Amino acid sequence: MSGAPARRRALYALATSDRFEAAARRLPVAERAAWSRASRYVAGERFEDAAAVVARLRSDGIAAAVDLFGEAIDDAGRAHAAADAYVEVARRLPELGAGATLALDLSHIGLDVSTGLCRGHLERIAEAASPVRLDIGAEDHSRTDAALALAAGLARTGAAVQMTVQANLRRSVEDWHSLVAAGAAIRLVKGAYVEPPSVALRFGEETDLAYVRLAHAIHGAGAALALATHDRVLREALLQTLDGAGVEMLLGVRTDEARGLAGRGVPIRVYVPFGGGWFRYWMRRVAESQGAHR
Ligand SMILES: Cc1cc2nc3c(=O)[nH]c(=O)nc-3n(C[C@H](O)[C@H](O)[C@H](O)COP(=O)(O)OP(=O)(O)OC[C@H]3O[C@@H](n4cnc5c(N)ncnc54)[C@H](O)[C@@H]3O)c2cc1C
Numbered sequence: 461m462s463g464a465p466a467r468r469r470a471l472y473a474l475a476t477s478d479r480f481e482a483a484a485r486r487l488p489v490a491e492r493a494a495w496s497r498a499s500r501y502v503a504g505e506r507f508e509d510a511a512a513v514v515a516r517l518r519s520d521g522i523a524a525a526v527d528l529f530g531e532a533i534d535d536a537g538r539a540h541a542a543a544d545a546y547v548e549v550a551r552r553l554p555e556l557g558a559g560a561t562l563a564l565d566l567s568h569i570g571l572d573v574s575t576g577l578c579r580g581h582l583e584r585i586a587e588a589a590s591p592v593r594l595d596i597g598a599e600d601h602s603r604t605d606a607a608l609a610l611a612a613g614l615a616r617t618g619a620a621v622q623m624t625v626q627a628n629l630r631r632s633v634e635d636w637h638s639l640v641a642a643g644a645a646i647r648l649v650k651g652a653y654v655e656p657p658s659v660a661l662r663f664g665e666e667t668d669l670a671y672v673r674l675a676h677a678i679h680g681a682g683a684a685l686a687l688a689t690h691d692r693v694l695r696e697a698l699l700q701t702l703d704g705a706g707v708e709m710l711l712g713v714r715t716d717e718a719r720g721l722a723g724r725g726v727p728i729r730v731y732v733p734f735g736g737g738w739f740r741y742w743m744r745r746v747a748e749s750q751g752a753h754r
Contacts, residue, residue: 471488481739495749498742500712503734504642507552509735513711514556521722523729525595525708526556528565536577539570543581550588561622563595563731566607571599575606581612583672586619593620594644600653601629608635612642622686625678626651627671628660636678645684647708650691652744668694679705686729690714698727 496729503513503526524560528549533539544568550562551662563583567579586594596611598604611623621644638648650667651660662669671694679685679702686693688708695707706727706742709718733741 487701494742498738499747501710501733501742501745502738503732505595505734505738507555507734510732513732514560515728517558517732518557520719521728522718523559523561523730524556525561525563525729525731526553527565528568528736529741530565530568532567532568532572532573533570536570539573539581543569543584545644546581546585547588550585550592551593553589561595561729562589563597564735565597565599566610567603567731569600571603571606571610575610578606579610581614582614583617584622591620593752594620595622595647596624598624598626598649598651601631601655603630603741604631604635606704606749608638611644612638614747615639615642615645616646618643621645622647622684624649624688625674626653627674628655628663628667630661632670632674633677636683640678640681640683645686646678647686647688647725648678649688650743652748666712668671672698675702675705686727688719692717712729712745713749 470660493718509528509621510524514526517524526549528542528545533542544640546562553560553562564585566582570578594614595609602742607625611621613622615621621642622711623639623644625636625639625649626649629635639646649711650663650670650671653660661670668691671689674688674700675685684704684706685702686706686708687702687703688696689695690713692714699705699707706719706729707721708729708731710731711733718728718730
């Protein structure tokens with residue numbers, strides 16, 4: 461086993477550990493130290509913090525996708541509360557000005573409780589956000605079937621939807637068709653989850669090749685495509701040939717490049733998460749920033 465995948469696995473184990481988060485946030489001094497590093501990737505805890513970041517990005521010609529932290533809720537009451545919080549954010553979207561979208565993960569609004577419950581929440585949020593687009597995240601492969609069905613179902617109702625497709629998942633080569641047929645836009649990512657080899661390609665060359673093939677196939681089918689990657693070589697090679705493709709990046713990552721893309725007239729959107737649950741998100745970004753996925 462090489463050191464990098466082992467390091468990634470270890471960091472991801474920490475990123476999803478309740479005990480680690482509780483221990484790290486118990487002492488105010490430790491929490492402050494964590495926040496001082498995490499704040500690079502996170503707008504803040506309140507909607508107003510996100511709005512300030514969105515305004516700053518807009519002044520650089522960069523659009524935003526705003527998200528409220530949270531994932532993997534497994535009881536109906538908390539899922540309902542999370543959906544209510546999203547509806548509130550959706551109602552405040554006009555405060556962010558034109559161009560901002562609303563991002564969310566389905567497990568945050570009850571996917572693990574039941575697909576039907578999650579669908580109800582999703583429709584409620586989409587209605588509150590309309591006409592603003594919902595950008596739906598892709599989670600680990602055990603949730604892919606349900607997530608795709610919900611995203612495609614929502615898109616078929618005429619709602620503005622962007623679904624995330626993970627290049628590292630072997631099944632993605634088929635999955636995007638139903639999304640595009642339903643009228644969803646596609647956000648193409650390499651994939652953030654450590655998955656078993658039976659379902660996923662290795663990070664590095666294998667995933668990068670799949671990314672290139674998927675980008676061409678999706679663009680060739682006429683779908684709206686966002687290249688959500690900080691991989692400069694991949695991005696620039698694809699932008700040369702895929703007319704109209706946009707780029708998406710994470711807040712705090714390669715910020716100068718995002719500004720440069722905006723200056724060149726490439727449609728660019730930055731993911732702007734906010735809320736109290738920043739710790740796990742930050743740990744994931746730490747894993748990626750170490751190149752631990754190579
Ligand atoms: C807008 C957006 C939405 C996403 N949504 C999802 C999703 O729904 N589901 C999912 O599985 N994944 C999602 N991802 C994450 C994605 O799958 C990758 O894990 C992540 O983007 C890192 O891969 P990369 O394509 O940037 O390429 P990499 O090869 O990992 O990175 C290229 C270079 O970018 C820099 N870089 C990358 N990440 C960081 C970082 N965190 N900090 C500092 N530098 C960094 C490094 O210099 C690195 O060498 C999303 C990514 C983006 C940009």
